[in-house]
Amino acid sequence: MEKLISEFSFGLFFWQLFLFVGLVLLLWKFAWKPILEAVNSREDGIKDALASAENAKKEMQNLQADNEKLLKEARAEREAMLKEAREIKEKMIADAKEEAQAQAGKMIAQAEESIRSEKQAALAELKNQVATISVEIAEKVVHGELEDKKKQLSLVDKMLNDVTLN
Amino acid sequence: MRRKFSIKKITLLLFLVSFVAVSQHHGDEAGHKEATTQGTSEDAQKKSIKDYINHHLLDSYDFGLYSYTNDEGEKVHVGFPLPVILWDDGLKVFSSSKFHHGEEVAKVGDNYYKMYHNKIYKTDAEGTLNFEEGDHEHPTNVKPLDFSITKNVVFIFLVSLLMFIVFSRMAKSYKKNPMPKGAGRFLEPIILFIRDDIAIPNIGKKHYKKYMGFLLTVFFFIWIINLLGLTPLGVNVTNNIAVTFALALITYLITTFTANKNYWGHIFWMPGVPWPMKIILAPIELLGTIIKPFSLMIRLYANITAGHIVLMSIIGLMFLFKNWLGSSLSFGLAFALALLELLVAALQAYIFTMLSALYFGSAVEEHHDH
Amino acid sequence: MTGLNFIGAGLIVIGAGLGIGKIGGSAMDAIARQPEASGKIQTAMLIAAALIEGIGFAALFAA
Secondary structure (H helix, E strand, O other), X not given: OHHHXXXXXXXXXXXXXXXXXXXXXXXXXXXXXXXXXXXXXXXXXXXXXXXXHHHHHHHHHHHHHHHHHHHHHHHHHHHHHHHHHHHHHHHHHHHHHHHHHHHHHHHXXXXXXXHHHHHHHHHHHHHHHHHHHHHHHHHHHHHHHOOOHHHHHHHHHHHHHHHHHO | OHHHHHHHHHHHHHHHHHHHHHHHHHHHHHHHHHHHHOOOOHHHHHHHHHHHHHHHHOOOOEEEEEEEEXXXXXXXXXXXXXXXXXXXXXXXXXXXXXXXXXXXXXXXOOEEEEEEOOEEEEEOOOOOOOOOOOOOOOOOOOOOEEOOOOHHHHHHHHHHHHHHHHHHHHHHHHHHOOOOOOHHHHHHHHHHHHHHHHHHHHHOOOOOHHHHHHHHHXXXXXXXXXXXXXXXXXXXXXXXXXXXXXXXXXXXHHHHHHOOHHHHHHHHOOOOOOHHHHHHHHHHHHHHHHHHXXXXXXXXXXXXXXXXXXXHHHHXXXXXXXXXXXXXHHHHHHHHHHHHHHHHHHHHHHHHHHHHHHHHXXXXXXXXXX | OOOHHHHHHXXXXXXXXXXXXXXXXXXXXHHHHOHHHHHHHHHHHHHHHHHHHHHHHHHHHHO
């Protein structure tokens, strides 16, 4: 202890105190404060960046979920549309078939009608012609037959028989 | 760019000086050896080594790089003198070369001064020193107030300057770029360590900022100056009780003047104990506030002093052993010890900072129930 | 200077050494048990060791 006290140098103490306090003040102003502030602001910056990255990630996830939802909806819609279209198509085909059948039926009916009327007309004409020809033939026959009395009579008889048969 | 260059030059210069000093130290020791082999006994060599260690541990008035005994038997000192500043009926400033390394009396104006055991005394023209009976250590002559720029003061100043340049440049580099550059890459983790592992856990997030200036400065100051004490320049600043006293005093003053009501309450009227105990505890706690910085002072001083004494003694052993085995063994031991001292240099800086932070923390601790 | 004060200082240094050794050992145990709390344990260890060291130095310088 005595050694320590005798060793104690007031001048060195004074200079150490003076220089060290000066150093603390100077360094605080020119070094520590700006360094600590810079480091703090950098750390805050990193923290902010991390937080915003996290936010972006969350937003991204939300977006993705939205997208998925939209996609699902779109798919469902497409499905529905396709189904409808198919139905329409089938209906159209069915309609067309029906109409075609109806049309065909109608045409067939018309054709049959016209065929029948044509036949009727043809038959009527045939009958007329046959009648005319028969009359002519009869005229000719009668004309021939009437030359012979007996023949005339027999003819009349025959004709009469025919007529009744008819 | 120019500035950068000049700083590099200074660093280079410091390195060169330290290497020159290494080789000269070697020469110095060799000189001792030569002096002792010139017909003196081993005891004289032991004494010269002891003197050398004592001399190394002490502050001095000149910046002595080395000294040796030349062939004519004269002691030659290489170095440069430093200003001596005395306050003795007015300011007296003169060069320490006037003392001729303590061998002569310095005449300044009408006063005479003599250096004895590294202290300056006022004497007469012949330089007589008066001693009490049986004492050869402490002359009774008047000691003038001594503000001399000694070797240690020069070193304190140089380290302060170095720290200021390095850290203010580091601070400037942050303005351009948020990431540290150069030395900052190495220093920033240390600064963050002091903030996150010393200041914040011990003082608390609320108050730590106002102590950061002191904590950071004291850590780097003690560390750098301890490390420089290990270089062959061998200027030990922290083994001067005056230096550690100044550092501990600052810690004490900061603790005392920033302390809150709760701190003083715990000292004078310890809560939670019966009142007779409170009366007994008050002086003990009050003494404790002084013992805490006192132990800071002693710890730093004693660790560095003891480390240097042991290291230099083992280096001295190399010259005492006159065979290859002993010398090489003590060389290995000295090398290991030097590495240990590197650790101690940082550890003492850490402990000083840590305990200062702890004391500050107790001074600003908020009240909480026990 | 009878030398007794040095013996006393020696005793105190032995005591301080034992104390610091015990602190170090206990801290090692604690760290082994709870490695995640090693930072806090180290701090507490250093403080306790520093306090004992202070007593040791006080004894050395009183001697």
